[in-house]
Amino acid sequence: MGGFRRYLLRRLAQAGFVVWCILTIMFLLFKLMPGDPTAIFVDNNFTEDMIQRQRMLWGLNDPWWVQYLRYLRNMLLFDFGHPFFQNESVAEIMLDKVRNTCLMIVPALLVSVVFGTLIGAYAGWTRGSVFERAAVATSLVLHSVPSFFVGILALMVFSYQLRWLPPGGMVPLGGPDTLWGMLASPDYWKHLVLPGLVLVSREITGPILLLRSSMLEVKGSDFLDMLRAKGLGEGRIVVHATRNALLPLVTYVAVMTGILFQGQVLLEIIFAWPGLGRELVQALTHLDFPVAQAALYLMALVTLALNLIADLLYGAIDPRVTYE
Amino acid sequence: MTGPRFLDVLGRNPSAAVGLALICGFVALAVAAPLIAPYGPFEVAFGPDRSVPRLAPPSARNWFGTTNQGMDVFSQLVWGSRVALTVGLLSALGSVVVGTLIGLVSGYFGGWIDDVLMRLTDVAFGIPFLPFALVVIAMAEPSLGLVILLVIFFLWRTTARVIRAQTLSLKERPFVWAARAAGAGHWAILFRHIAPNVLPLSFLYVAVGVQTGVMLEAALSFLGFGDPHAQSWGIMLNAAFRAGAMRTAWWWVLPPGVALSLFVMAIFMVGRAYEEILNPRLRAV
Numbered sequence: 366m367g368g369f370r371r372y373l374l375r376r377l378a379q380a381g382f383v384v385w386c387i388l389t390i391m392f393l394l395f396k397l398m399p400g401d402p403t404a405i406f407v408d409n410n411f412t413e414d415m416i417q418r419q420r421m422l423w424g425l426n427d428p429w430w431v432q433y434l435r436y437l438r439n440m441l442l443f444d445f446g447h448p449f450f451q452n453e454s455v456a457e458i459m460l461d462k463v464r465n466t467c468l469m470i471v472p473a474l475l476v477s478v479v480f481g482t483l484i485g486a487y488a489g490w491t492r493g494s495v496f497e498r499a500a501v502a503t504s505l506v507l508h509s510v511p512s513f514f515v516g517i518l519a520l521m522v523f524s525y526q527l528r529w530l531p532p533g534g535m536v537p538l539g540g541p542d543t544l545w546g547m548l549a550s551p552d553y554w555k556h557l558v559l560p561g562l563v564l565v566s567r568e569i570t571g572p573i574l575l576l577r578s579s580m581l582e583v584k585g586s587d588f589l590d591m592l593r594a595k596g597l598g599e600g601r602i603v604v605h606a607t608r609n610a611l612l613p614l615v616t617y618v619a620v621m622t623g624i625l626f627q628g629q630v631l632l633e634i635i636f637a638w639p640g641l642g643r644e645l646v647q648a649l650t651h652l653d654f655p656v657a658q659a660a661l662y663l664m665a666l667v668t669l670a671l672n673l674i675a676d677l678l679y680g681a682i683d684p685r686v687t688y689e
Numbered sequence: 690m691t692g693p694r695f696l697d698v699l700g701r702n703p704s705a706a707v708g709l710a711l712i713c714g715f716v717a718l719a720v721a722a723p724l725i726a727p728y729g730p731f732e733v734a735f736g737p738d739r740s741v742p743r744l745a746p747p748s749a750r751n752w753f754g755t756t757n758q759g760m761d762v763f764s765q766l767v768w769g770s771r772v773a774l775t776v777g778l779l780s781a782l783g784s785v786v787v788g789t790l791i792g793l794v795s796g797y798f799g800g801w802i803d804d805v806l807m808r809l810t811d812v813a814f815g816i817p818f819l820p821f822a823l824v825v826i827a828m829a830e831p832s833l834g835l836v837i838l839l840v841i842f843f844l845w846r847t848t849a850r851v852i853r854a855q856t857l858s859l860k861e862r863p864f865v866w867a868a869r870a871a872g873a874g875h876w877a878i879l880f881r882h883i884a885p886n887v888l889p890l891s892f893l894y895v896a897v898g899v900q901t902g903v904m905l906e907a908a909l910s911f912l913g914f915g916d917p918h919a920q921s922w923g924i925m926l927n928a929a930f931r932a933g934a935m936r937t938a939w940w941w942v943l944p945p946g947v948a949l950s951l952f953v954m955a956i957f958m959v960g961r962a963y964e965e966i967l968n969p970r971l972r973a974v
Contacts (some may be wrong), residue, residue, distance in 0.1 A: 668815055
């Protein structure tokens with residue numbers, strides 16, 4: 366285990382270094398922006414005196430390194446300050462938005478992984494069948510089509526033409542506000558169907574293709590013959606084979622959730638889902654920098670954390686991995 | 690990769706043949722855009738009586754109808770192929786060149802150079818691309834050049850890692866020892882002996898680069914962070930989305946989306962066929 370501990374420490378140190386780099390890049394970005402943040406916040410009614418006081422309040426008159434250190438401390442403590450245009454603190458807003466984004470991503474990912482695994486494993490097991498070929502071809506097409514266009518199409522057909530499903534939003538105005546209230550509300554599920562399915566249509570392709578090819582590899586291995594020799598039924602053998610074929614999926618899932626934000630931003634805009642991605646785009650269009658900064662930082666943190674978890678999990682579930 | 694073998698692969702992969710034909714079609718469209726498109730990318734398609742045909746459905750006059758500002762959708766689509774090809778090619782070439790160079794140097798020299806360059810790729814991998822690109826563009830002026838630079842910044846990391854791994858294994862091969870014994874310097878070994886061996890692999894990432902580049906440009910433009918002066922498919926989708934054309938004017942929404950999907954899919958299919966030529970083991974599976 367000594368080797369593992371050293372590996373863990375090294376990976377943690379690496380992750381810490383990357384976080385610091387990203388924070389610094391963000392600091393430079395938001396410092397380099399043209400003009401003065403106060404110019405967005407103040408309007409013509411502000412006197413020069415008031416502007417100066419606001420600058421003092423924000424610490425904009427301090428030397429850059431004081432600002433930099435204060436910024437680092439605030440970011441590490443998740444103290445994101447106050448938005449320009451809303452009353453709650455940025456941290457409170459972020460908490461809300463992260464929850465909403467999870468309310469879309471988590472169900473979609475669960476469905477993708479579970480059904481993708483089943484479909485992929487079955488396709489790999491029945492290699493050469495019509496089912497396998499159809500599954501692979503469909504996955505390849507869905508994998509390469511831009512998911513935001515799929516989203517637009519789904520919206521056009523199911524919301525505007527057929528009027529089966531609501532065209533956007535998460536719950537109607539004045540609907541439930543808490544996590545459990547949301548989960549218990551049929552409105553939430555109705556709003557989730559379209560964006561959720563579009564997300565699944567893209568995310569399910571990875572598990573399908575991965576499980577199929579890893580199943581093909583496992584299928585030829587000796588331990589299956591061993592199990593057959595022991596007299597196990599074909600059904601039990603498929604289960605054993607699938608369990609082994611699942612290994613690469615673990616890393617894939619973590620990496621997948623990391624890059625999920627790419628498509629997530631687009632889907633949240635298309636379906637007006639009040640999540641982290643939509644908040645980022647809106648903050649950027651209104652030049653509300655505290656909010657944009659916090660959203661970007663949180664997305665980077667999630668990406669990094671998931672990559673780290675993927676690496677560690679892989680070692681934990683595959684006894685063949687050593688850290689020496 | 691000889692001609693007959695290439696045709697052979699195409700014969701066994703009808704999807705790659707279709708993809709190649711589609712790509713040729715898009716290239717022809719882009720090259721001959723001024724001849725094909727009846728109107729300019731931002732030109733209002735005035736009717737015979739100088740009226741502005743707002744949201745006109747497809748007709749013999751405007752094959753794919755018009756936008757809410759009376760612009761010809763078909764013309765915009767044709768001009769959009771130019772933007773797609775430019776963004777795709779430049780971002781792919783840029784990212785492959787940068788990634789290959791970094792991968793080669795990192796893998797060949799090892800030591801602290803490798804450490805520094807690989808930590809750099811770690812940082813690049815930790816940055817969620819689309820959100821990051823949105824922030825950068827919001828800070829600066831949106832322009833096509835900036836979009837291409839951002840895509841390069843996002844894409845080089847994968848190529849760098851793969852090429853580094855390849856270089857690591859190549860530099861221990863006998864032919865490299867032989868070159869060193871014959872007195873070749875580091876750079877000569879790197880660029881005359883190792884680089885030609887990794888280039889086919891780098892080339893695979895050109896396909897990935899074109900695909901990702903076009904997709905990201907479309908995504909950024911769709912979100913309203915694209916170059917407003919370049920009539921791309923993403924910009925068209927953005928305008929259609931904002932005008933609520935999904936409810937009223939399907940002919941404005943479908944063409945750019947379908948063109949984008951076909952283009953990306955075509956590149957993907959051809960890339961897969963090329964991968965198969967490169968790695969014959971894939972053929973068995």
